Amino acid sequence: EPEVTQTPSHQVTQMGQEVILRCVPISNHLYFYWYRQILGQKVEFLVSFYNNEISEKSEIFDDQFSVERPDGSNFTLKIRSTKLEDSAMYFCASTLWSNQPQHFGDGTRLSIL
Amino acid sequence: GQQVMQIPQYQHVQEGEDFTTYCNSSTTLSNIQWYKQRPGGHPVFLIQLVKSGEVKKQKRLTFQFGEAKKNSSLHITATQTTDVGTYFCAGVGDSNYQLIWGAGTKLIIKP
Secondary structure: OOOOEEEOOEEEEOOOOOEEEEEEOOOOOOEEEEEEEOOOOOEEEEEEEEOOEEEEEOOOOOOOEEEEOOOOOOEEEEEOOOOHHHOEEEEEEEEOOOOOOOEEOOOEEEEEO | OOOEEEEOOEEEEEOOOOEEEEEEEOOOEEEEEEEEEOOOOOOEEEEEEOOOOOEEEEOOEEEEEOOOOOEEEEEEOOOOHHHOEEEEEEEEEOOOOOEEEOOOEEEEEEO
């Protein structure tokens, strides 16, 4: 079965540095998402992306965050000037159409020191 | 903004007992989805409910969507150790496509 893949599985970064989290969605999917889950807490929506632009974003997704689809397969989340509170698991997901069940990657655990 | 409340936060059961988690939305939903997250894992889609009053079953799991399309429940009959994990509901509002997640209910099997 096709999978969403995320790299790296764990990223450790100094506070203030920039990080890029990478995702390869399922190949024929059109909608892409990033979520954040702080340890033991709920899954929080960050942003959705369709047709090479952001379709929706949450209050969490401020100017510190950006997303990009640099080529036909990758979907990246960039976090500028990381803060301690950015430490969390970041999940990428994709769907063929909006409003459909989402397929999640295994996540990237981001640790800010 | 739209919110989805999910209770309880935790439920401890003996193996073989039943488990139920409830979700309530502040607004009408176009659909509601249920996901299971095993410890250390990622959310895995279980089911989607679309119609008012809809009931769907997957073996020992029964999912319901309320008549007003603002609440939903998941009931597991005779829990097994493989059921351990956190169950999340996630609703899609009528006016946008953003999936709003409940806080999850963690199913814990007592030793």
